[in-house]
Amino acid sequence: MAPFGVVFGAAAATAGLSLLQAIGFSALVFGGSSQFAAVEILSDGGSVASAAIAGLLLNVRSLAFGVIMAPALFGAWWQRAAMSQLMIDESTAVGAAQSERRWRRYGYLVAGIGVFVVWNLTTIVGHVAFAGTGDLITDLGLDAAGPAAFLALLWPRLSSAPQRRTAIVGALIALALIPFAPPGVPILAAMVGVVAARFGKLDEQPSDAPLDESGITP
Amino acid sequence: MSDATIVLLVMTVGTFALKSAGPLVFGDRALPARVQQAIGLLPAALLAALTIVSTMGDGREIVVDARLVGLVVAGIALWRRLPFVVVIVVASAATAFTRLIS
Numbered sequence: 001m002a003p004f005g006v007v008f009g010a011a012a013a014t015a016g017l018s019l020l021q022a023i024g025f026s027a028l029v030f031g032g033s034s035q036f037a038a039v040e041i042l043s044d045g046g047s048v049a050s051a052a053i054a055g056l057l058l059n060v061r062s063l064a065f066g067v068i069m070a071p072a073l074f075g076a077w078w079q080r081a082a083m084s085q086l087m088i089d090e091s092t093a094v095g096a097a098q099s100e101r102r103w104r105r106y107g108y109l110v111a112g113i114g115v116f117v118v119w120n121l122t123t124i125v126g127h128v129a130f131a132g133t134g135d136l137i138t139d140l141g142l143d144a145a146g147p148a149a150f151l152a153l154l155w156p157r158l159s160s161a162p163q164r165r166t167a168i169v170g171a172l173i174a175l176a177l178i179p180f181a182p183p184g185v186p187i188l189a190a191m192v193g194v195v196a197a198r199f200g201k202l203d204e205q206p207s208d209a210p211l212d213e214s215g216i217t218p
Numbered sequence: 219m220s221d222a223t224i225v226l227l228v229m230t231v232g233t234f235a236l237k238s239a240g241p242l243v244f245g246d247r248a249l250p251a252r253v254q255q256a257i258g259l260l261p262a263a264l265l266a267a268l269t270i271v272s273t274m275g276d277g278r279e280i281v282v283d284a285r286l287v288g289l290v291v292a293g294i295a296l297w298r299r300l301p302f303v304v305v306i307v308v309a310s311a312a313t314a315f316t317r318l319i320s
Contacts, residue, residue, distance in 0.1 A: 017222050024223075028230040038225050048221050052228040059233045066240020068260050073241040084238035089268055096261035141313030144288025147273040148309035151289060154265035155296045163262045170263030171270040178275045186275070190267035195256045 005119045008035055009126020015043035019127050026123040030116060031088060034058035054182065061188045065092040072104035086112025090149075097153045166194045284320070288313035 005026070012022035017039065025035045038055035046054075065087050072095060073083045086109065095108030157163040170190040177186035273289045274280050291312035295305040 015222075021220075021222050021226060024226045025229075028226065029233050031233055034229065034233065038229060039222075042222055042225060048224050048228075051221075051225045052232070055225070055229045056232045056236070059229075059236050062233065062236040063239055064260065064264070066237060067244065068240075068264070070240040070244035077242060080241040081238050084241050085234065087237040093261075093265055093268065096264070138317065139314060141284065141288060141310035141315070141317065144273075144285045144292075144309045144313035145306050147269055147285060147289045148292035148306050149302075150265050150269040150272060151292050152296055152302055152305050154262065154269060157262045157265070162259065166259045166262040167266035171266040174267035175270050175274060175280065178271065178280050179278050182278075186271055187264065187267040191260050191263045194259055194263040198256045198259055199252070 004032060005122025006126035006129070008032065008039070008119075009123040010129070011036065011043070011126075012039050012123070013127045015039045017042075017127075019124065022123055022127045023120060026120045027116075029055070029059075030085065030119070031055075031059045031062070032119070057182055057185065060185075061191070062087050064188060064191050068092060068096050069104070069108060072101050072108060074105070083109065083112075086116060088112065088115060090115050093150060093153050097156070166198075169197065170194050284313045284316035287316040 008026065009022055012025065013019075017025075025039070029035055029038075034055040037058055038051045041051040041054055066084065069087065069092055073080050075083070091108045091112035094111035095104045098104045098107045154167060158167060170193070173193045174186040174190040177189050181189065269289070273285050274282065288309040292305050292309035295308050300308075
């Protein structure tokens, strides 16, 4: 995460955004890939509309994240709204990987706040320094850190057969759509696809292992 | 107002709406059992999709590069029940090493 914050700050600086605008993206939008997309399109001379739409499309998956996390993000409406601002891949992944509701909330908040702080600090560093740090990230293999972290979070679920099937189907849907859909959409489609398949054969077996129900039923 | 500021404001409002819709609409009410079952499968689909897209995706292209070596090494480390931080470090190191020798 940290290296990508530096790269975003650098990209924003290169695209002509002020430091305040760069921080605005990282603090207010707070969605890595959508920030990159919007800044890249602006940098290429794209229209305001295309930059905003591309950026927002990448955050549509937050809708599904919200449905996953809703039972764990309990509280008054303003508390739920405030916690929602931390909704990103990492916080949802860490939160959803926990099996109890309060640990889901805790994991979500800790991961969300941690990434928020690092992301914004490194955005500043990147904007101020804005040197070509892209090479350093790949030289150190840090672009494999994200995939490894996601796999580690998925790993405990793979011992349950329905979860394993879901993971395989989800991965295949996402992989198949990469060439045909804007970034972010394959991930959303994978989630929608497995839910659709699930509803299609709902009566088959009530077998989805402890992992499924435990954290979700209040 | 510059273009970047307009994009920033539109994305701030839009993204917040997308993020908060679930928690604000559903709150902590219990969802119907079928919905809960389906939602119980979502994290596995999400994590698997994120894993594969962050390993093999590059914009709209599917690429096989050193990241895949890192992911395989991460899988082996997880199978060996190594701690999370170790998994991340060996995956990154394996990716860097693969780039170094290729």
